[in-house]
Amino acid sequence: MKAEMKYTILLLASFAFFAAEASSQCRAFTKRNCLPILEDYTQNDNYNAAVLIPGDAAELDMAFYGGVNYRVVVCSHPVLGAVEFGLYDSQGNSIWRNTDGSDHVDLSIENTQQLSIRISVPQSDAALIHEGCVSIMLGSKD
Amino acid sequence: MSIQSLFRKSLTFTIAVAALSWGCGDSSTTNGAGDDHSAATEGATLAQRTKTLKKIFRAAPSPMETARIIQKEGLPFNADYLCNLSLADQDGMSTDHAIHLGLYGADVSYASIFQKNAEALQYLEAVKTLSKELGVGSILSEDIISRAEKNRANRDTIVTIVSRAFFDLNQQLKSAGHEDLSGLVVAAGWVEGLYLATRELDGATDGLKQRIAEQKLILEDVLDLIDSYSDSPAIESMISQLQPVLIAFDGVDSGEEAAPTVDNQEGVIVISGGNELRADDETISAISEAIALLRNNLAKAS
Numbered sequence: 001m002k003a004e005m006k007y008t009i010l011l012l013a014s015f016a017f018f019a020a021e022a023s024s025q026c027r028a029f030t031k032r033n034c035l036p037i038l039e040d041y042t043q044n045d046n047y048n049a050a051v052l053i054p055g056d057a058a059e060l061d062m063a064f065y066g067g068v069n070y071r072v073v074v075c076s077h078p079v080l081g082a083v084e085f086g087l088y089d090s091q092g093n094s095i096w097r098n099t100d101g102s103d104h105v106d107l108s109i110e111n112t113q114q115l116s117i118r119i120s121v122p123q124s125d126a127a128l129i130h131e132g133c134v135s136i137m138l139g140s141k142d
Numbered sequence: 143m144s145i146q147s148l149f150r151k152s153l154t155f156t157i158a159v160a161a162l163s164w165g166c167g168d169s170s171t172t173n174g175a176g177d178d179h180s181a182a183t184e185g186a187t188l189a190q191r192t193k194t195l196k197k198i199f200r201a202a203p204s205p206m207e208t209a210r211i212i213q214k215e216g217l218p219f220n221a222d223y224l225c226n227l228s229l230a231d232q233d234g235m236s237t238d239h240a241i242h243l244g245l246y247g248a249d250v251s252y253a254s255i256f257q258k259n260a261e262a263l264q265y266l267e268a269v270k271t272l273s274k275e276l277g278v279g280s281i282l283s284e285d286i287i288s289r290a291e292k293n294r295a296n297r298d299t300i301v302t303i304v305s306r307a308f309f310d311l312n313q314q315l316k317s318a319g320h321e322d323l324s325g326l327v328v329a330a331g332w333v334e335g336l337y338l339a340t341r342e343l344d345g346a347t348d349g350l351k352q353r354i355a356e357q358k359l360i361l362e363d364v365l366d367l368i369d370s371y372s373d374s375p376a377i378e379s380m381i382s383q384l385q386p387v388l389i390a391f392d393g394v395d396s397g398e399e400a401a402p403t404v405d406n407q408e409g410v411i412v413i414s415g416g417n418e419l420r421a422d423d424e425t426i427s428a429i430s431e432a433i434a435l436l437r438n439n440l441a442k443a444s
Contacts, residue, residue, distance in 0.1 A: 025187070027313055042305050045247075045328070046201035047313035051187075055194035061366070062201045063359040065211050069410075079186040087411070095404050096411050106409065111416040112356040113402065114363075129189040136199060140207050142214075 026051055026133040034075035034135045037104050041071040041139025049135035052080065054124035059116060060136050066111040071139040073104040074119055077132030081122045088116040200367035202328055203360055205248035206305055208335040209255040215350040219256035223341045224249045225334070225441045230268035236276055237376035240315075240323040241440050243272045244330025247308055251331075252338050254301050259294040266290055266304065273311060276323065281310040322374035325367055329380050330440055332357075332364045333387075337437040340430035354429060355421035358391040383436055390432040393425030 026049045035043070048060055064070055076083040086097035087105065090113060096105055117136060124130075229242045250265035270282040286303060293299035308327075315324040336357050339350070365384065371377045402416040421429070 024317070027317055030313075042206060042301055043309050044201065044207070045204040045305065045308040045312050045331075046199075047309060047316055048199040048201055050197045050199075052197065053189045053191065053194065056197065057194075058197040058199065060199035060201055061363075063203060063356075063363050065203060065207060065356070067214070068207065068211065077186045089402050089413075089416070091401065093401065095402070095413065105411055108407075108410050108412045110412075110414045111402075111418055112359060113413070113416040114359055115413075129192065130186050131189040131191075132186040138201070140210075142210065 026135070029077060029133040030075070030135040030137070034073055034137050037073045037075060038071055038137055038139040041069075041141050044138040044140065046138070048137075049133055051131050052076075052121050052134045053129055053131045054080065054121055056121045058119040058134060058136070061114060061116045062138070063112060063114050064107065064109050065140075066109050066113070068109065068140050069142070070107040070109065071104055072107065072117060073137040073139070074098070074117070074134070075103055075137065076121070076134040079130040080132040080134065081124065083119060083121055083134060085117060085119045088118060090114040090116075092116075198370075200363070200370055202332060202363035202367055204305070204308065205251040205331040205335040206255065206301060206308075208332075208339065208357075208360070209248070209252045211353055212252075212335075212339045212350070213255050215347055215353055217339065217342065217350060219252070219258055220341065221253075221258065221261055223338055224253070224261065224265070227264060227268050229441065230271040235376075236320075236323060237326060237374075239272050239275045240326040240376075241330040241380075243269060243276065243311070244327040244332075245334045245437075245441055246272065247304075247327065247331045248334030248338065250304050251301075252335070254297065254304050257297045259297070259300055262300050262304070263287075263290060263294060266307075269307065273307075276315070276320075277318075278311055278314045281307045281314065322371040322377050325371045325374075325377055326380060329364050329368050329384070332360060333384075333433060333437050333440060336429075336433045340426070340433060343426060343430060346426070351421060351423075351426050352419065354426055355394045355419040357429075358394045358419060361388060361391060383439065387429070387432045387436060390425070390428040393421060393428060395420045395422075 030047070030049050050058065052058065072087070074083065074085040082101055084098060087095040089095055095115070098105065119134060119136070121134070225245045229245070246265050246269050250262050250269060253262035253265060266282065266287065270279065270287060273279050273281050286307070290300055290303050311327065312324050315321070315327070339354060361384070365381065365388070368377050368380060372381065397418045397420060400415050400417055403414045405412045405414070
């Protein structure tokens, strides 16, 4: 029984280590690779990043102010392939998709409204499945 | 297979994957020739799971965005409406510090946007004090404060420093598993932003009233965000305290349903149309009263 407990603790500690390591990598990745894409847009306070695997999806809903220019950045680790993302209105209608493989889109909004950013990580048939960081960054300017 | 054997195999597998992952790990401290390798590998490891998921992120416009649109509607700056700086020196629980940090975050944003840089620097110091209390003092190092002081006449630099600090704060709190504290910072920041926007309503323009009415959408974002951390008593308390404000917004008219139209203008996606939220004077007054009550409660001594 004692031995089982020891192994359980070690196993849990290993997973905790993994989670902390992945989180730390995602923070470093975001700072180094994603933040610069915002250029002169003022970044929003919210940190939205996660470690995803092929086939995963993600979504962020937020109100965007009218009369403000925004840059939406979806920045992902190259190991995940060509991550797709799109913008949808509050009714779920598609507004824009990154069919050109772009990692960001610039928006000018007339009236304050709720928009949804939907992301999908392509499936992979690789033998070893990698996970990678995906960050959504929002910037605004006059 | 015995349970012990199963544990051993699981542990061996975990350690093996850890060793492989370690080789692909973060090398953020490397520089020079090592940078290329680091940039190519950080943020990726061998997958720890095979089952796919859908991650839902929650976010809300920052106090800096709100301050910017309020300023454009002609609202004057009045330092008397800002929180007392003594909140930073009060003892309290981490949840109290997080709430006060959110209030100060809106104050420093408001002062920065209105180019009241002396006030902005005072509140930045207060933010530094509180962030130390929460164990995330590194978001505002002496170097950053010094850079802010040297650039006190430059609004854009101050705005960038404040925005970066609050992004780092949010990132560090979430990464440390303190999502509830990050939620309290966001909620308190929204409360203070709306409080400041509703202090001088005599002669308020229609534009300002519309901006206040639009906060109904932002409140929904804030509630969605903090509701995802609702197992925390402090978050439950915040949700409960926001209910009278939510009720005050009932009078906001969402206007006729109007689908937005989209146009691509030289690479910029222009979204026109959509509903225009409006509120009459009675509703604006109710919102102003409800938010003042909540804000003054959050800003009082703990």
